[in-house]
Amino acid sequence: MLHAVIPAGGSGTRLWPLSRATNPKFLHPLTGTADTLIQATVTRLAPVAALADTYVVTGTAHAAAIARQLPDLPESNILIEPSPRDSCAAIGLAAAVIAQRDPEAVMGSFAADHLVRDGERFTQVLRDAEAGARRGLLMTVGITPTHPETGYGYLQCGAVVDGPIRTVDEFKEKPSLDVATEYVRSGRYLWNASMFVWRVDVFLRELARQQPELHAGLIRIAAAWDGDDRDRVLGEIWPTLPKISVDYAVMEGAAAAGLVATVPGDFGWNDVGDFHTLGDVLPGDDDGNVVVGDSATLDGGKPEVLLHDCAGTVLVPQSGRLVAALGMRDVIVVDTPDAVLVCPRHRAQDVKKLVDELKERGDSRI
Amino acid sequence: MLHAVIPAGGSGTRLWPLSRATNPKFLHPLTGTADTLIQATVTRLAPVAALADTYVVTGTAHAAAIARQLPDLPESNILIEPSPRDSCAAIGLAAAVIAQRDPEAVMGSFAADHLVRDGERFTQVLRDAEAGARRGLLMTVGITPTHPETGYGYLQCGAVVDGPIRTVDEFKEKPSLDVATEYVRSGRYLWNASMFVWRVDVFLRELARQQPELHAGLIRIAAAWDGDDRDRVLGEIWPTLPKISVDYAVMEGAAAAGLVATVPGDFGWNDVGDFHTLGDVLPGDDDGNVVVGDSATLDGGKPEVLLHDCAGTVLVPQSGRLVAALGMRDVIVVDTPDAVLVCPRHRAQDVKKLVDELKERGDSRI
Numbered sequence: 001m002l003h004a005v006i007p008a009g010g011s012g013t014r015l016w017p018l019s020r021a022t023n024p025k026f027l028h029p030l031t032g033t034a035d036t037l038i039q040a041t042v043t044r045l046a047p048v049a050a051l052a053d054t055y056v057v058t059g060t061a062h063a064a065a066i067a068r069q070l071p072d073l074p075e076s077n078i079l080i081e082p083s084p085r086d087s088c089a090a091i092g093l094a095a096a097v098i099a100q101r102d103p104e105a106v107m108g109s110f111a112a113d114h115l116v117r118d119g120e121r122f123t124q125v126l127r128d129a130e131a132g133a134r135r136g137l138l139m140t141v142g143i144t145p146t147h148p149e150t151g152y153g154y155l156q157c158g159a160v161v162d163g164p165i166r167t168v169d170e171f172k173e174k175p176s177l178d179v180a181t182e183y184v185r186s187g188r189y190l191w192n193a194s195m196f197v198w199r200v201d202v203f204l205r206e207l208a209r210q211q212p213e214l215h216a217g218l219i220r221i222a223a224a225w226d227g228d229d230r231d232r233v234l235g236e237i238w239p240t241l242p243k244i245s246v247d248y249a250v251m252e253g254a255a256a257a258g259l260v261a262t263v264p265g266d267f268g269w270n271d272v273g274d275f276h277t278l279g280d281v282l283p284g285d286d287d288g289n290v291v292v293g294d295s296a297t298l299d300g301g302k303p304e305v306l307l308h309d310c311a312g313t314v315l316v317p318q319s320g321r322l323v324a325a326l327g328m329r330d331v332i333v334v335d336t337p338d339a340v341l342v343c344p345r346h347r348a349q350d351v352k353k354l355v356d357e358l359k360e361r362g363d364s365r366i
Numbered sequence: 367m368l369h370a371v372i373p374a375g376g377s378g379t380r381l382w383p384l385s386r387a388t389n390p391k392f393l394h395p396l397t398g399t400a401d402t403l404i405q406a407t408v409t410r411l412a413p414v415a416a417l418a419d420t421y422v423v424t425g426t427a428h429a430a431a432i433a434r435q436l437p438d439l440p441e442s443n444i445l446i447e448p449s450p451r452d453s454c455a456a457i458g459l460a461a462a463v464i465a466q467r468d469p470e471a472v473m474g475s476f477a478a479d480h481l482v483r484d485g486e487r488f489t490q491v492l493r494d495a496e497a498g499a500r501r502g503l504l505m506t507v508g509i510t511p512t513h514p515e516t517g518y519g520y521l522q523c524g525a526v527v528d529g530p531i532r533t534v535d536e537f538k539e540k541p542s543l544d545v546a547t548e549y550v551r552s553g554r555y556l557w558n559a560s561m562f563v564w565r566v567d568v569f570l571r572e573l574a575r576q577q578p579e580l581h582a583g584l585i586r587i588a589a590a591w592d593g594d595d596r597d598r599v600l601g602e603i604w605p606t607l608p609k610i611s612v613d614y615a616v617m618e619g620a621a622a623a624g625l626v627a628t629v630p631g632d633f634g635w636n637d638v639g640d641f642h643t644l645g646d647v648l649p650g651d652d653d654g655n656v657v658v659g660d661s662a663t664l665d666g667g668k669p670e671v672l673l674h675d676c677a678g679t680v681l682v683p684q685s686g687r688l689v690a691a692l693g694m695r696d697v698i699v700v701d702t703p704d705a706v707l708v709c710p711r712h713r714a715q716d717v718k719k720l721v722d723e724l725k726e727r728g729d730s731r732i
Contacts, residue, residue: 017690308720309713322731324383324720326709328697333708342699342708343692347675354674354690365688 002130002197003105004049005094006041007087008058008066008112013352014274017339018316021366026112027065028318030272030292032282037272038112039069045110047123048130053105055079055098056112057090076226082238087194088214088249089241092207096222099200106133108197115281117268125164128263129197132165138206138254139197140168142190142262143269148180151273153192153247161261168260171252190264193271194247202259203250210253217241275332276348279314287311293318314345339365368496368563369471370415371460372407373453374424374432374478379718380640383705384682387732392478393431394684396638396658398648403638404478405435411476413489414496419471421445421464422478423456442592448604453560454580454615455607458573462588465566472499474563481647483634491530494629495563498531503627504572504620505563506534508556510632514546517639517715519558519613527627534626537618556630559637560613568625569616576619583607641698642714645680653677659684680711705731 012025019025026038035043042054056066057079067078079093091109098105108126116122129139142155153174158167171192175183183189208215217237224233242249254260270281275292284290291305293316304317305324312330317323319337332348334341343351358366378391385391392404401409408420422432423445433444445459457475464471474492482488495505508521519540524533537558541549549555574581583603590599608615620626636647641658650656657671659682670683671690678696683689685703698714700707709717724732 017688306720306723308716308723321703322383322705322729324705324707326707326716326720327713328708328710331694331697331708333706335706337687339688339690340699340701340706341690341692342694342697344694347693350674350692354672354692357672357674363688 001053002049002126003053003098003102003107003200004045004055005091005098005107005109006038006054006056006112007090007109008038008056008062009084009090010113012113013355014349015272016351016355016366017336017341018318018334022061024062024113025272027062027069030278031115036069037115038066040115041110041112042070042073044116044119044122048126049108052077055094057081057094059084082234085238085241086243086245088211088244088246089218091196091246092214092218093221095200095203096218097225099204100222100225103201105200106130106197107200108195110195111193111271113272114193115270115272117270117281119267121267122265125263125265125267126197128164132161132261132263133197133199133202136199136202137161137165137261138203138251138259139165140251140260140262141193141195141197141265143193144264144266145184145189145191148177148184149191150174150177150180154180154183154189155192155262157188157190157262164263165261167258168255168262170255171247190262192247193265193269195265196246206250206254206259211242211244211249214242214244214249274348274351275314275316275334276345279312279332279345289313289315292316312345367419368415368492369419369464369468369473369566370411370421371457371464371473371475372404372420372422372478373456373475374404374422374428375450375456376479378479379721380715381638382717382721382732383702383707384684384700388427390428390479391638393428393435396644397481402435403481404432406481407476407478408436408439410482410485410488414492415474418443421460423447423460425450448600451604451607452609452611454577454610454612455584457562457612458580458584459587461566461569462584463591465570466588466591469567471566472496472563473566474561476561477559477637479638480559481636481638483636483647485633487633488631491629491631491633492563494530498527498627498629499563499565499568502565502568503527503531504569504617504625506617506626506628507559507561507563507631508628509559509635510630511550511555511557514543514550515557516540516543516546520546520549520555521558521628523554523556523628530629531627533624534621534628536621537613556628558613559631559635561631562612572616572620572625577608577610577615580608580610580615640714640717641680641682641700642711645678645698645711655679655681658682678711
């Protein structure tokens with residue numbers, strides 16, 4: 001069994017106006033059921049991690065909402081960062097706190113706001129990754145690419161270690177389309193979904209080697225975590241920690257040292273990056289129209305959508321009002337209490353531009 | 367000078383969700399200014415009719431809203447029908463009440479929810495129509511067709527009477543496209559916009575000839591109108607009046623008797639039948655995007671629309687929320703407190719189908 005760590009941050013700008021800085025995407029029911037993304041993440045991890053061994057790392061803004069959405073999660077497993085210090089501090093804090101409680105632990109880190117279609121396959125892949133972690137490797141779960149995506153980083157795979165486990169020779173930045181096409185054609189590359197499985201002692205040893213200052217700070221914080229002195233130590237040390245991603249701080253150097261391996265994840269992963277992607281992953285009606293929301297709400301009471309001669313639409317009725325669409329193809333309609341968005345699915349990535357414009361205007365609806 | 371009569375009824379189903387049975391289109395600011403359609407109608411008529419000689423005929427549901435939107439209109443000029451009895455009863459009631467007050471009056475009847483682009487030309491055309499009315503003709507103002515519209519009835523014009531005045535030989539029902547094309551090509555046909563100008567005595571005489579029962583009832587009601595007995599007489603007689611349109615009840619027969627004439631109206635008329643039409647008639651931005659609403663509200667406070675790379679859209683922000691559109695072409699977005707509509711402009715006529723479906727479902731949001 002694993003210790004599961006769920007970093008919960010990021011506002012999901014391309015999911016505006018649903019996802020906001022104050023109400024980020026992991027808190028929303030974008031799963032095709034009444035579950036929110038973070039609830040679905042915890043449920044998905046249940047076969048490999050006891051709830052007592054499941055941790056969420058988040059900021060002060062969303063800790064209360066997370067506590068309420070996950071009522072059975074032990075309070076002491078919600079690790080609240082005083083301020084954002086990037087992913088290495090967040091994941092490293094969890095590793096250090098877990099190591100205090102169980103020095104032998106194998107932990108996995110999983111984003112709070114991704115979707116997985118095939119839960120059983122996901123569990124199987126994690127068991128393979130755990131086997132690699134137990135033999136002292138820093139394991140990543142790479143995603144088998146379905147297309148030459150330019151929005152993700154890639155893992156360049158090397159020699160077979162054992163079974164499905166292969167070494168990761170290099171972490172590659174987001175590529176151009178030509179390069180991505182070549183990556184996919186070669187069969188040697190996986191998407192980097194920042195999904196990690198490792199022994200906490202191995203990770204902390206590598207952190208100490210590559211980021212001694214960050215390591216020392218996190219160890220001091222973890223030592224104080226379960227005592228009376230946590231707030232003082234955290235308040236003193238946390239703001240001094242380097243702001244750096246775990247990929248850049250640890251994984252790239254570890255890969256160069258031959259310490260990183262991967263198992264391919266072919267379980268229908270989706271990072272729910274925008275409404276178009278969301279429409280692809282959630283079930284639709286016979287014409288491919290997808291209604292995103294709490295299905296319990298959708299089924300009860302007044303109908304929230306009224307479609308007439310529509311196909312391929314993604315509708316997000318989240319204000320209680322009726323969303324009516326007539327004769328629309330491949331369009332996104334998002335309805336929230338203070339803003340409504342309409343855009344074609346192929347422009348879903350550009351929703352970020354609207355948010356940028358609102359930010360410039362000083363509009364609070366971001 | 368005229369007596370102006372404004373029948374204010376009809377919910378404008380194709381303008382759902384903005385226009386509702388409880389909040390019909392003439393009460394909405396669809397004019398490109400802060401004015402509502404009925405306010406713009408009264409303003410447009412000011413050069414030809416004193417406010418003391420301007421009447422609105424409406425049902426019980428909207429009398430209070432009309433009284434507030436037209437605060438300077440004399441209360442006694444708001445004629446409230448106890449129940450809808452079609453246009454002949456409504457217009458005939460006004461004619462009979464006006465005849466009581468001024469037997470020599472020339473009255474014009476004008477829908478509460480149409481738009482006119484060129485107010486000066488409109489005034490000139492009405493003066494021509496008034497001249498025809500004074501010589502004892504039942505005048506219509508026909509609209510010079512701009513395209514072979516199948517959604518309107520047509521006036522078949524005959525001999526020249528004097529200046530721009532021509533006889534109307536026949537009223538034609540809504541034609542097929544082939545027939546409408548032939549009408550427009552011939553130059554002999556005008557759109558029937560149900561805009562009438564006549565001496566009240568001439569109209570009432572013709573009503574008496576063709577609809578003696580309706581005439582008798584209206585005369586009895588009008589006689590009681592300004593006295594203590596109005597409610598009793600109205601309550602007794604009104605429900606017994608035949609439900610019939612003025613075109614069918616009076617005008618067709620009068621045309622056959624050679625009593626009807628017309629002047630062509632080339633003043634940029636629009637019946638604001640649907641959102642597409644509304645987009646055509648209101649001013650847009652450089653990309654042809656039209657924002658429909660109270661311009662005072664739109665200019666002050668938070669921006670209500672955010673457009674990025676859009677063209678030809680018709681946006682109706684009427685809930686106070688932000689309406690954001692990205693990469694949309696020729697689409698309609700209507701935002702109201704309890705429903706939002708998205709549809710292509712070329713499907714604007716079919717909005718009625720959505721309303722029909724809601725009606726079937728027993729949904730109150732119609």
